[in-house]
Amino acid sequence: MALVLALGANAAFAQGYPAKPVHILIGYAPGGSADAGVRPLARALEPILGQPLIIENRPGNAGGVAMEYMAKSASPDGYTLYYFDSGPLTVAPHLSKVGYESVASFTHLGHVCGSGSLLVVHPATPFRSVADIVDISRREPEKWSYGTSGIGGPHHLSGEYFKSVTGAKLLHVPYKGGGPAMTELMGGQIPMLFSSLGPAVGPAKSGKIRPLAVTSLQRSAAFPEVPTMDELGLKGFDSTAWYGLLGPAGLPREVISRWTDALAKAGKDRALVEQINATGCDTEVLPPAQTVEKIRTDFAKWGRVVREANIRAD
Secondary structure, X not given: OHHHHXXXXXXXXXXXXXXXXXXXXXXXXXXXXXXXXXXXXHHHHHHHHOOOEEEEEOOOHHHHHHHHHHHOOOOOOOOEEEEEEOHHHHOHHHXXXXXXXXXXXXXXXXXXXXXEOEEEEOOXXXXXXXXXXXXXXXXXXXXXXEEEOOOOOHXXXXXXXXXXXXXXXXXXXXXXXXXXXXXXXXXOOOXXXXXXXXXXXXXXXXXXXXXXXXXXXXXXXXXXXXXXOOOOOOOOOOOEEEEEEEEEOOXXXXXXHHHHHHHHHHOOOXXXXXXXXXXXXXXXXXXXXXXXXXXXXXXXHHHHHHHHHOOOOO
16 A cells, blocks of 8 residues: 555656755856856746746856755755756865765766867967967977866866876966956966856957867867867867756655756757857756766766866865
8 A cells, every 4th residue: 555655646746846945056156157057957947847047146166056956955945956067076076175075965967068278379379279288398398387266176186187288288277267367368477277168259359369178078069160188189188067957865766857858948948058058058958867877977087087187176
């Protein structure tokens, strides 16, 4: 009788979920890249799920505050989820102690989009190619540096990963955000930058900066003419920050199925894909198993880079 009642309850839950609005957390303040990506995604998912999706900004500790909140959630009912970026899962645990496990503490629902870094240089530098950077920096190891938006961020990791596989001799210069770093590059105060793609579109089109390569395995929709590191001979080079959707551990199978189906359907919406791509994050909807595998692969890779470069939390 208990089994029959349980099966009946699960069936009713599946038919009725979601029966009320779902809250989607993001770990950053309004106006950032997470905000830009999740809002068109939410609008596309609402008619599929039949309920409003309410976006809640819960900033702090580079997404870590929202991540720890989700890990400690006592209500795995599918009505509070998190549109997360990969950093708190694949990088942060190597920099400081965190209150969660990257896989076991959550129910992963899917990968949504990913964005590599863009390697850009000031036009006055002698760098016309990635090979130039490697060769010249090796000959003049005390002269050249690269900027990023900050210590331990995805662009810093891209730069250190690049150094580890090429032997380039570059000093890291961290800034307090991508905006100040881009301003310094355009002003010639720094020769090169590993940057987010979106903020680089305008300066690149105006000729104020020169893009040389993207660090993702596939070319970016925002810079289709710029080659990947892999295409330039650094085979398998992949430094990508990405976004996905997760809930607390223990979400019912029916909730998981509902969301994975909804995400797969939304991922086929051409208008949505174009909106997300326009933010500099290339859409690629992946199911839970592939998402978990990506977390594990990136966790191992970035742990190695952090150790070899002796990166410490800012």
